[in-house]
Amino acid sequence: MQALTLAIFDLDHTLLDADCSVHWAAHMQDLGWADREQFARQHAALMADYGERGLDMHAYLDLTLAPLVGRSEAEVAVEVQRLIAEQLLARVYPEALELIASHRAAGHTLMLVSASEEFLVRPMGLALGFEHIHGVPCEVRGGRYSGRTQGLLTYAEGKVHCLENWLMRQHVEVQQSYFYSDSHNDLPLLEWVSEPRPTNPNARLTAEAERRGWACRWLNAAA
Numbered sequence: 001m002q003a004l005t006l007a008i009f010d011l012d013h014t015l016l017d018a019d020c021s022v023h024w025a026a027h028m029q030d031l032g033w034a035d036r037e038q039f040a041r042q043h044a045a046l047m048a049d050y051g052e053r054g055l056d057m058h059a060y061l062d063l064t065l066a067p068l069v070g071r072s073e074a075e076v077a078v079e080v081q082r083l084i085a086e087q088l089l090a091r092v093y094p095e096a097l098e099l100i101a102s103h104r105a106a107g108h109t110l111m112l113v114s115a116s117e118e119f120l121v122r123p124m125g126l127a128l129g130f131e132h133i134h135g136v137p138c139e140v141r142g143g144r145y146s147g148r149t150q151g152l153l154t155y156a157e158g159k160v161h162c163l164e165n166w167l168m169r170q171h172v173e174v175q176q177s178y179f180y181s182d183s184h185n186d187l188p189l190l191e192w193v194s195e196p197r198p199t200n201p202n203a204r205l206t207a208e209a210e211r212r213g214w215a216c217r218w219l220n221a222a223a
Contacts, residue, residue: 002168003175008163009101009130009191011114012123014199015096018219020088020124021116025064026084031068057115057155062147064117065138069147073119073140080123088124093219099180100128108178109201113162115155119208134162159189180217184208 012019025043029036042063068076079113103110110126110205121135139150152164167174177193179186184204190196198209199215209216 002172005108006107006111006174006177006193007100007108008111008113008177008179008193009100010179010183010186010199011112011124012116013182013202014180015093015100015128016051016091017093018088018091018125020083020120021064021115022116023083023087024080024120027079027087028067030203031079035055035070038086039063039067044070051200053215055155057153061117061136061153065145065149066136066148068135068145071142074145076119076145077123080120084124084127089127092128093221095219097128103178104129111163111166113154113159113189114161115153116217125177132166134159134166156185159186160192163192178184180204190214 005170009015013022017180025034025039028034029039044049046060046063048115063189084153100110109132110130112121112128113133113134114121114136116135118133118135118137122133125133136149136153136155137151139146139148152158152162152165174194176195176198179189179193180197180199181190182205183202184220187205187208190198197211198205198214200218201209201216206216208214
């Protein structure tokens with residue numbers, strides 16, 4: 001069985017000085033796909049709840065996927081590419097690009113695993129040169145979005161399950177593994193890898209990293 005070194009990255013606030021789902025939500029409102037006032041009110045309520053008890057991922061996805069119901073994959077893909085080109089690529093940390101390049105030069109297998117929707121994560125990952133890309137899968141029927149997710153949510157413990165399923169399908173084993181993330185929600189995968197790398201960590205992850213003796217890294221945004 002082939003043994004490999006994995007370099008795994010989160011996307012939002014780790015490689016990107018932004019949250020691509022938040023930018024996408026704003027873009028949908030600009031397009032008129034979502035009612036601005038109603039969407040903002042529901043989104044604010046979910047974020048307030050997140051601060052108290054943690055994010056209800058299912059409720060969040062119900063909100064953000066509702067504007068896509070009945071829309072074609074092609075229509076959504078055009079707007080995603082527009083968002084990436086006009087807003088998101090400029091928000092990538094320059095040091096993140098250097099970090100990705102250093103792992104690639106070392107012969108490591110690159111993987112992007114994000115809790116954002118796969119139709120956002122995949123083109124963003126391809127633009128950054130990733131080989132293996134995983135986001136929240138969104139159901140498509142007859143070429144159109146249903147507004148529902150499909151399969152495993154790549155959030156918290158779901159990222160570990162996603163990785164383990166991928167390893168089984170690839171028939172490979174891991175000899176060394178890195179994971180770069182900003183969020184305490186990613187503690188399950190940070191614990192799984194041999195080389196946890198808290199990157200731009202939030203307050204809860206910073207405290208946990210200090211307790212565990214993990215070195216933290218902060219990337220500088222582009223000027």
